[in-house]
Amino acid sequence: MRIAVLVKDVPDLVEELELDESGRGLAVDDLSYVPSEWDDQALEEALLLKEASGAHVSAVALDTGDIDNMLYAALAKGADRAVKLVGDYDRTMPGRQRARILADYLAGAGYDLIMTGVQAVDDLDGQIAGLLGGMLGWPHASVVRDVALGADASGAVGFVQEYAGGRMAEFRSATPLVLGVQAAKKPPRYVPIARIRQVSRSATLEEVEAGAPTSESLLAIERLYRPEAQGHATMWEGDAAEVAAALMALLDEQHLRS
Amino acid sequence: MGPIIVVVELQNDAMSPATGELLTRARQLAPARSTRVVALGFGEAARASLAASGADDAVLVLGADAYVPTRAEAALRQVMHDTSAGLVLLANTTMGMDLGAASAAAEGRPMVAYVTSLAAAEGGAFTATSQVYAGKLVAEVAVPEGSVVTVLPGSWPAEETVGSGTPVRDLAVPSESAMELVRTIEPDTGDVDITRADVLVSVGRGIQDPDNLELADELAEALGAVVSCSRPVVDAGWLPRARQVGKSGQTVKPKLYLALGISGAPEHLQGMKDSEIIVAVNSDPAAPIFEVAHYGATCDILELMPLLTERLGEAG
Numbered sequence: 001m002r003i004a005v006l007v008k009d010v011p012d013l014v015e016e017l018e019l020d021e022s023g024r025g026l027a028v029d030d031l032s033y034v035p036s037e038w039d040d041q042a043l044e045e046a047l048l049l050k051e052a053s054g055a056h057v058s059a060v061a062l063d064t065g066d067i068d069n070m071l072y073a074a075l076a077k078g079a080d081r082a083v084k085l086v087g088d089y090d091r092t093m094p095g096r097q098r099a100r101i102l103a104d105y106l107a108g109a110g111y112d113l114i115m116t117g118v119q120a121v122d123d124l125d126g127q128i129a130g131l132l133g134g135m136l137g138w139p140h141a142s143v144v145r146d147v148a149l150g151a152d153a154s155g156a157v158g159f160v161q162e163y164a165g166g167r168m169a170e171f172r173s174a175t176p177l178v179l180g181v182q183a184a185k186k187p188p189r190y191v192p193i194a195r196i197r198q199v200s201r202s203a204t205l206e207e208v209e210a211g212a213p214t215s216e217s218l219l220a221i222e223r224l225y226r227p228e229a230q231g232h233a234t235m236w237e238g239d240a241a242e243v244a245a246a247l248m249a250l251l252d253e254q255h256l257r258s
Numbered sequence: 259m260g261p262i263i264v265v266v267e268l269q270n271d272a273m274s275p276a277t278g279e280l281l282t283r284a285r286q287l288a289p290a291r292s293t294r295v296v297a298l299g300f301g302e303a304a305r306a307s308l309a310a311s312g313a314d315d316a317v318l319v320l321g322a323d324a325y326v327p328t329r330a331e332a333a334l335r336q337v338m339h340d341t342s343a344g345l346v347l348l349a350n351t352t353m354g355m356d357l358g359a360a361s362a363a364a365e366g367r368p369m370v371a372y373v374t375s376l377a378a379a380e381g382g383a384f385t386a387t388s389q390v391y392a393g394k395l396v397a398e399v400a401v402p403e404g405s406v407v408t409v410l411p412g413s414w415p416a417e418e419t420v421g422s423g424t425p426v427r428d429l430a431v432p433s434e435s436a437m438e439l440v441r442t443i444e445p446d447t448g449d450v451d452i453t454r455a456d457v458l459v460s461v462g463r464g465i466q467d468p469d470n471l472e473l474a475d476e477l478a479e480a481l482g483a484v485v486s487c488s489r490p491v492v493d494a495g496w497l498p499r500a501r502q503v504g505k506s507g508q509t510v511k512p513k514l515y516l517a518l519g520i521s522g523a524p525e526h527l528q529g530m531k532d533s534e535i536i537v538a539v540n541s542d543p544a545a546p547i548f549e550v551a552h553y554g555a556t557c558d559i560l561e562l563m564p565l566l567t568e569r570l571g572e573a574g
C-alpha cells in the first residue's frame with residue numbers, strides 16, 4: 001500500500017492576521033506559518049498505518065516557500081519519503097490551484113491512498129480532499145477517522161466517517177482513494193527540533209517539477225475583514241480575582257448558584 | 259439561469275434545520291434570477307420532506323436509503339448536469355463536505371465554502387460572505403453562476419414552509435460503487451448527558467494539560483455544573499466523546515455556558531451559540547468566541563478556575 005500524505009502550512013492563528021493594502025488578502029510576508037493541524041492528523045494516521053501494516057508513506061507538499069522543515073519533520077516522524085512539488089508557486093495560491101497541480105502529479109504517481117486534512121483554515125474555495133476526488137474521478141470521503149488497511153483480501157481500505165451528534169458509519173472502499181482526515185487514532189507525535197535538524201542533514205527531499213498554476217474556477221475575493229462585532233461580549237476587565245467577582249455577581253443575579 | 263439545487267439532509271427522518279435554512283434562501287433568491295428551486299433528496303425517507311419542501315420540483319434518488327458518499331455524489335453530479343444548475347446549495351456538514359468540493363471540481367464549477375450570507379448581486383450572479391481562518395476573518399466573494407456553495411448551519415433563520423405540493427421525480431443512479439457501507443455506529447451516550455445540564459463548564463485546548471482538568475472538575479462541582487469540552491480535548495483523549503460540544507458532538511442550550519480556553523471556531527459555535535448566557539474566558543482578546551459571548555474576560559483560566567471554586571466554597 002503506497003500512501004501519499006498531502007501537507008501544507010497555514011497562517012498561525014495565535015498571531016494577529018495582518019491584511020495587505022488591497023484589503024483582499026493577507027500580508028503574507030508578515031505572518032508566521034504552521035503546519036495545518038488536520039494535515040498533521042492525516043500524517044499521524046498514515047504513520048500509524050505504516051507501523052501496523054507496513055504501508056509506504058510519502059509526505060507531499062507544494063513548494064509555496066519555506067516548507068522544507070515541514071517535510072523534514074515528516075521524515076523525522078517516520079515517513080519513508082518526502083516529495084516537494086516545485087514550480088512558480090507562492091503562499092497566496094488558492095486551494096483550487098493547489099488541487100489541480102496536486103491532481104496532475106497524483107494521477108500518474110502510483111499511490112493507492114491519498115490522505116490529507118479534512119479542511120484547512122484557509123480553504124475558502126473548497127477542501128483539498130474533495131477537490132482532488134472530483135478532479136481525479138477517484139472515490140473520496142471527508143471527516144474520516146480510524147483508517148484500516150487490509151480490511152479484506154481485495155486490498156480495500158476501511159474507514160469511519162463522522163456525522164453530527166456523534167453518529168458515525170464504517171465504510172470499505174476500493175483504491176485509489178482520497179480521504180480527508182479529521183483525527184488520527186492517537187494525538188500527532190512530537191519530534192524534537194534537534195532530531196529534525198539531524199534528518200535535514202542526512203535526508204534529501206525529492207524535487208518534482210510540477211504544473212503551472214491555472215485560472216480554473218478561481219474566486220474573486222472582494223474584501224477580507226475582521227468580523228464586525230454584531231453583539232460583542234461585555235468585557236470584564238481586571239485580573240482573575242476581579243473576573244471571579246464579576247462572575248459571582250452574575251451567578252447571583254441569574255440565580256445559578258446551587 | 260438554471261435552477262437552484264438544494265441538497266436535502268434528514269435528521270431523525272425529518273428535514274434537518276440546516277436544509278430548511280437553505281430552502282428558505284433558495285426560495286427568496288430564485289425569483290430575482292427568474293429561476294426555480296429543485297430539492298434533491300436521498301432514499302424513501304426523504305419523500306415526505308421533499309414533497310413539503312416548498313421547492314418547485316424535487317428529485318428523489320432511489321436506493322439511497324443509507325448514505326454512501328460516492329453514490330450521493332454521482333446523483334448530485336447527474337442532476338447538476340441534467341438541469342444545468344445555476345447554483346447548488348449544501349449545508350457545511352459531512353455530506354456537504356463530501357459532495358460540495360468534489361462535484362464542483364468534477365463538473366468544472368466554482369466552489370465557495372463556509373458561507374454565512376448569500377444574496378443576489380448587482381451585475382454578477384450572487385454575493386456571499388464566508389467565515390475563514392477559524393472565524394477570525396470574513397471574506398466577501400463574488401459567487402458566479404453555476405457555483406457550488408456550502409453554508410454553515412444556523413447562518414440565517416428558516417421560514418416555515420407552506421404547502422405540501424412539490425412534485426417529486428424519482429431518479430435511479432447506477433448502484434455499483436467503489437465504496438460500500440459496512441455498518442452505522444450510534445453515538446456513545448457516556449456517563450452524563452451534557453445536553454440536559456443547566457450549567458456547563460466547558461474547557462478547550464487552553465486547559466493545556468490533562469492534569470488541569472481537575473480544576474474544571476472542582477469548579478463544576480462547586481457550581482453544580484457538568485464539564486463539557488471542545489473537540490481537541492476529546493481527540494487528545496483527555497475527556498470522553500460524550501462531553502464534546504459542536505458540529506461533530508452535541509448541541510447544547512444550557513442556562514449558562516462557561517467557555518474556558520475555547521477559541522470559538524465555527525464548528526464549536528454551531529453546538530453552543532444558542533445557550534441562554536455565554537461567558538467566555540480566553541487570553542486572546544481577538545478570539546472569535548467573544549463574538550457570541552454575552553460576557554467575556556481575558557484572564558488566565560488556570561488562575562480563574564481555582565479562585566472561583568474557592569469563592570463558591572466560601573459563599574457556600
Ligand SMILES: Cc1cc2nc3c(=O)[nH]c(=O)nc-3n(C[C@H](O)[C@H](O)[C@H](O)COP(=O)(O)OP(=O)(O)OC[C@H]3O[C@@H](n4cnc5c(N)ncnc54)[C@H](O)[C@@H]3O)c2cc1C
Nearest residue numbers: 462463464488489504505506507519520521525526541559
Ligand atoms: C468536520 C469538523 C468537525 C469539527 N467538530 C468540532 C466539534 O464538534 N467541536 C469542536 O469544539 N470543534 C470541532 N472541530 C474543530 C474546530 O475546527 C476547532 O479546531 C476546535 O473547536 C478548536 O478547539 P479549541 O477552541 O479548544 O482550541 P484552540 O482553537 O486551539 O483554542 C484554544 C484557546 O485557548 C486560549 N488559551 C490558551 N491558554 C489559555 C489560558 N491559560 N487562559 C485563557 N485562554 C487560554 C487561546 O487563546 C485559544 O483561543 C471540528 C472540525 C472539523 C473539521
